[in-house]
Amino acid sequence: xxxDLARLPIQSLLRPISEAAVALARLDERIARSPVGEGFxxxxxxxxxxxxxxxxxxxxxxxxxxLHDALRDIRAPTHELTIARDILKTRRRIxxxxxxxxxxxxxxxxxxGRGWPAASSGEDGQGAPDANVEVSDAPTGVGEAEDSDxxxxxxxxxxxxxxxKPGRAKNAPDKDPFVYDLxxxxxERLEEWQAVLGRAQDLPPVLxxxxxxxxxxxxxxxxxxxxxxxxxxxxxxxxxGVTTSGHLVAINLGLKAIPVDRRRxxxxxxxxxxxxxxLIIAAEAGLKEHGRLVLARQMMxxxxxxxxxSSRLPELVELVMARPLISAGMVAKTxxx
Numbered sequence: 362x363x364x365d366l367a368r369l370p371i372q373s374l375l376r377p378i379s380e381a382a383v384a385l386a387r388l389d390e391r392i393a394r395s396p397v398g399e400g401f402x403x404x405x406x407x408x409x410x411x412x413x414x415x416x417x418x419x420x421x422x423x424x425x426x427x428l429h430d431a432l433r434d435i436r437a438p439t440h441e442l443t444i445a446r447d448i449l450k451t452r453r454r455i456x457x458x459x460x461x462x463x464x465x466x467x468x469x470x471x472x473x474g475r476g477w478p479a480a481s482s483g484e485d486g487q488g489a490p491d492a493n494v495e496v497s498d499a500p501t502g503v504g505e506a507e508d509s510d511x512x513x514x515x516x517x518x519x520x521x522x523x524x525x526k527p528g529r530a531k532n533a534p535d536k537d538p539f540v541y542d543l544x545x546x547x548x549e550r551l552e553e554w555q556a557v558l559g560r561a562q563d564l565p566p567v568l569x570x571x572x573x574x575x576x577x578x579x580x581x582x583x584x585x586x587x588x589x590x591x592x593x594x595x596x597x598x599x600x601x602g603v604t605t606s607g608h609l610v611a612i613n614l615g616l617k618a619i620p621v622d623r624r625r626x627x628x629x630x631x632x633x634x635x636x637x638x639x640l641i642i643a644a645e646a647g648l649k650e651h652g653r654l655v656l657a658r659q660m661m662x663x664x665x666x667x668x669x670x671s672s673r674l675p676e677l678v679e680l681v682m683a684r685p686l687i688s689a690g691m692v693a694k695t696x697x698x
Contacts, residue, residue: 377637384644400682566601615639
């Protein structure tokens with residue numbers, strides 16, 4: 362399908378995109394000068410990955426995602442949890458590269474190709490191999506896999522798991538018609554989306570990001586990974602200079618607060634206004650979260666007064682700042698106590 366930029370509702374969008382730009386710039390400036398900036402960014406990766414599954418109609422518990430990322434699972438990881446960690450690792454990977462990397466040809470090829478940091482690749486968010494990821498990220502337990510084979514569904518479940526990872530494009534061998542639409546040309550759709558992005562280069566960065574996300578959804582670039590488009594829209598904001606501190610906007614947190622009938626409305630103006638409102642909500646939520654973290658850090662730092670210099674409590678405070686949740690096992694492993 363063709364995405365037309367000739368009739369954008371500019372008059373309706375002027376105020377929302379201006380408010381979104383101001384709110385995002387304020388949040389970015391606060392993060393850049395904050396003592397809890399790094400912890401805030403790490404927390405935002407978890408919260409946005411968790412919200413992304415919610416936007417796509419799936420449910421993953423935040424505590425399960427934190428434990429799964431720390432290789433401290435208390436139960437066999439589910440299929441949805443594996444996808445959530447893929448999103449988490451992709452956010453880290455994009456944030457660790459220069460602002461324009463994700464939208465470049467090399468970046469898109471890497472995100473879609475065999476360099477994709479999926480569970481089976483053993484690559485973490487910073488590009489370093491993790492020897493334990495392949496075993497820990499298995500979508501089902503051994504017993505569950507054997508039961509699936511008994512029912513004759515083992516191959517089908519494996520194909521679905523593989524399909525949910527971007528990068529399995531039309532050149533993937535022996536695509537299963539049970540999982541893939543064989544007439545769905547992802548390469549052609551990606552080229553069309555890139556053409557839309559190219560035509561939008563003269564628009565303000567916030568409007569570029571809104572158009573990029575709406576075009577991704579309308580063109581339906583990837584069959585099984587709509588969440589990648591939301592990360593690329595956040596990359597547009599970063600490349601455009603709206604966020605300059607390594608901050609990848611948690612768009613999914615804002616979209617989660619928007620009713621689904623507005624996010625998926627047939628009228629494009631309604632959808633664009635919904636995305637712009639989601640950006641404002643994400644920025645406002647980020648400012649509140651940052652203020653809460655600053656206050657919590659100040660209160661915890663007071664407990665450190667008079668402690669001996671060899672105390673591990675300062676490291677514990679920083680760990681608490683960097684994770685939405687922690688467990689005794691995570692503390693013991695990180696602080697080696």
